[in-house]
Amino acid sequence: MDRINRILIHPEYKQAMNKNFKAERKRIFCKHGIEHQLDVARIAYIMALEQGLHFSKEVIYAASLLHDIGRYLEYEGKLSHEEGSVLLGKDILIDSGFSQEETGLILDGIKSHRTKDSDPKSFQGIIYMADKMSRNCFECNSRELCNWTEDKKNKGINI
Structure with missing residues (x-):
């Protein structure tokens, strides 16, 4: 997991995470910090193991750590966060x-992590599902204020 630790200390990663933190400081639901990223990584890794998919742990963790780092750019109205x-x-x-091959796979996973139609046995599919499954809507104090529609909210444990 040496490469994952390199991501965590990378100046651009740290700067993006800091900007996301500042942009979401007053946000009352679904923040996108390291806790969320690690939840996505763990869920995606478990899903890959259960389905017999052969994606390395480092590739899964890299996609999970990076999938929301562009959030602040969306808040600034510059680009979608993906x-x-x-x-x-x-x-x-x-x-x-x-x-180059790993980078392409990871970037594809990041780009489509909000695409519901991804094949559930693909890399993009497990990142998408893990991102959604990581949300504990059923216990969120701000559930009524959330902009997710009721059909998108996680109403229980669904792993």
Whole structure:
């Protein structure tokens, strides 16, 4: 997991996470900090193992750590957060030692992490599902204020 630790200390990653934190400081639901990223990583890794998918732990964790780093760009009205995350993530992945093939797979997962139609046995599909499953809507104090429609909210444990 050396490359994952390189992501965590990468100056651009730290700067993006700080900007996200500041942008979401007053947000009362669904923040996108390290806790969310690690939940997505753990869920995606379990899903991959259960389905017999052969994605490395580092590739899954890299996509999970980077999938929302462009959130602040969306709040600023510059790009969708998945586009911003792809843009920011590419150099971080290269600097952290991921191959061109791994980088492409990770960036595809980031780009489509909000795409419901992804094949559930694909890399994009497990990142999408893990992102959604990581939300504990059933215990959220701000559930009534949430902008997710009722059919999107997690109403219980669904792993």
